[in-house]
Amino acid sequence: MAAMGTRGTITQAANFKAEEDVEKFRGAMKGAGTNEAAIIEVVAHRTIAQRQQIKAAYKQSVGKDLEDDIRSELTGNFEKVVVGLMMTATEYDAYELHNAIKGAGTEEACLIDILASRTSDEVRAINEYYKKKYDNTLEDDIAGDTSGMFKRVLVSLTTAGRDTSDKVDEALAAQDAKEIFEAGEARWGTDEVKFLTVLCVRNRKHLLRVFEEYQKVSGKDIEESIKREMSGCLEDVFLAIVKCIRNKHAFFAERLYKSMKGLGTTDSILIRLMVARAEIDMLDIKAEFHKMYGKTLHSFIKGDTSGDYRKILLELCGGDN
Structure with missing residues (x-):
């Protein structure tokens, strides 16, 4: 769950009743076809904590995991966004890291984006959840799937050993x-x-x-x-560390820009950043994006994505400002 006082575009829904949202989900996924608009209305306007209550209420009243039903009803990028939003922040980071390592090839960008930008406390929580969920340590999985100095940097980051004081010597x-x-x-x-x-x-x-x-x-x-x-991944990870130390919001803004600029959209990066940061610091990322590129993040997403996938990302973006 996001900490109090954060600068996200998703805030706690008033008059929230998990049971009512369960009925909205059931109605949206009932019969032939799926009502994507109804699903967007729920998931894009509830906090992570509220979505966990929806999941629990769904299992209690339906006897099935909501995530399983979502996967069976939805497809493509829309499914990836909705599934991601139904996870806690730690769960989602661990899930993305596991997929980056265990999928076809290694998605180095995911390993860099997450490990270079998370706090020591966040990395420790990811390590704990990862071991419990995937029955192996994140460090072992990274060490088995990467090599050389790039592997050593990632392993160092997974130890969450960075000094957390404000002391300057x-x-x-x-x-x-x-x-x-x-x-x-x-x-x-x-x-x-x-x-x-x-x-x-x-x-x-x-x-x-x-x-x-x-x-x-x-x-x-x-x-x-x-x-x-x-050069290569080693250059990328050291640059990411420096950029996150200087201005983490600018780092995320640049990653979002590059995911959409050029030939085609790098969907995996765009989805991961929008889902992971929506409730934490999306307002700050949007401000940096506009300052750096002279256009709003909202306008970029609108012009570079399509379908219901675009609609849900625009909701997570929180308006064209």
């Missing part, structure tokens, strides 16, 4: 910046372990100082150096 920040410079730009070849040690372990405030010091030492922005020194 000025001397250490200067030293960290110097060591990263000497591990990359100042030498032939790159010592990626030093980047990992700093970027995956230090707290946010400390890292912001490291980035400032790095600019002084190298004359370059840390992101520019990562692009010069790394």
Whole structure:
């Protein structure tokens, strides 16, 4: 469940009665065809906590899992969005990570998006749920499906060992910046372990100082150096960490933009971000999106997706502003 005081587009529905929503679901899925509009009206306007109550009431009154009935009635991207919305935040992250690893090939973008952006507490909750649900540790599954330094960075992120304090050690920040410079730009070849040690372990405030010091030492922005020194998934994950440390909402806005810009829409990324962030910080992501690209997220989704899948995403977006 989202924490109090969050900046999501989904807020608690007034006069909520789980039993009434169960009847709406049953009516929407009864007979030939499915009333997608009725389903959207419920799932896109209830909080995660309220949807859990609907699931429990459905099982009690119908004797079946609502998620199973949704999967049997819906298809494609619309099904993926609705199924995702019926999960808790931790459950959804674990589900997406498991699919990214166990599906056909590995969806590295999913592993990066989730592990680089979640807090230590969130990662610990994902680890606990993942082990219980899938009878294996997230770390073991990632280690078995990735390789090299990319694997080592992901494994480090799954340990949820980042310092969570606000302490900034000025001397250490200067030293960290110097060591990263000497591990990359100042030498032939790159010592990626030093980047990992700093970027995956230090707290946010400390890292912001490291980035400032790095600019002084190298004359370059840390992101520019990562692009010069790394490639492929390793470059992607280090860039994601830096961007999330600087401005997580801008990171998500960029990911949404790139999922829709160009040839075709990367549905998996678009769906994952809209479902995962709708109740948490979608208002902030929308604001960053408009600031960065001069267009509203709502207008982008409207122009780049189609069908009932688009309708539910537009509801999660919460209006054209």
